[in-house]
Ligand SMILES: Nc1nc2c(c(=O)[nH]1)N[C@@H](CN(C=O)c1ccc(C(=O)N[C@@H](CCC(=O)O)C(=O)O)cc1)CN2
């Protein structure tokens with residue numbers, strides 16, 4: 316049973332999907348802690364209702380990004396994680412933090428990477444007139460949203476959509492694919508090697524696993 320620590324900054328619906336998958340036996344793991352950089356967010360309530368230890372470490376209490384990440388790394392390690400999951404965690408992590416958890420830290424990003432790294436992805440897709448949008452799960456490296464992509468899911472963009480419409484459509488796919496990838500990592504099927512992301516020993520393409 317792998318130990319999973321989830322980092323959040325907001326509503327925590329992806330964290331909840333992973334917790335539910337663990338409890339249902341679809342992930343060979345247990346979420347042992349949920350840590351937020353923001354106090355009072357709904358994701359903390361969701362975790363507490365699920366009986367999961369929560370902690371808040373506010374970046375506003377630290378003079379630099381490096382100082383924050385040193386403390387965040389100590390806090391995360393208190394729970395002896397096998398896997399660290401970023402689930403709407405809205406802080407850019409330092410190279411030292413990313414390296415410390417190299418190969419065992421995942422992120423979910425609301426775009427079809429490499430398109431739209433960073434934030435505000437739904438509006439950017441709308442502004443570009445994209446007819447397709449989606450979500451990517453990737454390993455976390457120093458390069459922001461640049462780590463090897465593991466799995467993507469696509470959603471259509473309809474005329475009249477606004478950013479909230481896209482967010483809801485993307486969220487539904489996130490809750491479907493993130494638990495899958497977390498299980499691949501927990502079960503040992505997924506590894507980050509010098510060649511990139513490998514699933515069952517097969518190197519994944521630049522946009523991750525392709526079912527067909
Ligand atoms: N070194 C890395 N850090 C992080 C990665 C990563 O791949 N490498 N993924 C992000 C998650 N993310 C998008 O998926 C993301 C989160 C936050 C930001 C950002 O610009 N944050 C600002 C603050 C924004 C805010 O508070 O609303 C900042 O940190 O100054 C961009 C992308 C997590 N970290």
Ligand SMILES: NCC(=O)N[C@@H]1O[C@H](COP(=O)([O-])[O-])[C@@H](O)[C@H]1O
Pocket residue numbers: 323324325326327328329330358402403404405423424425433434450486489
């Ligand atoms: N750049 C990171 C980013 O924007 N991540 C996005 O934040 C949301 C968190 O929702 P949740 O808190 O309900 O899981 C998710 O849509 C995730 O893709």
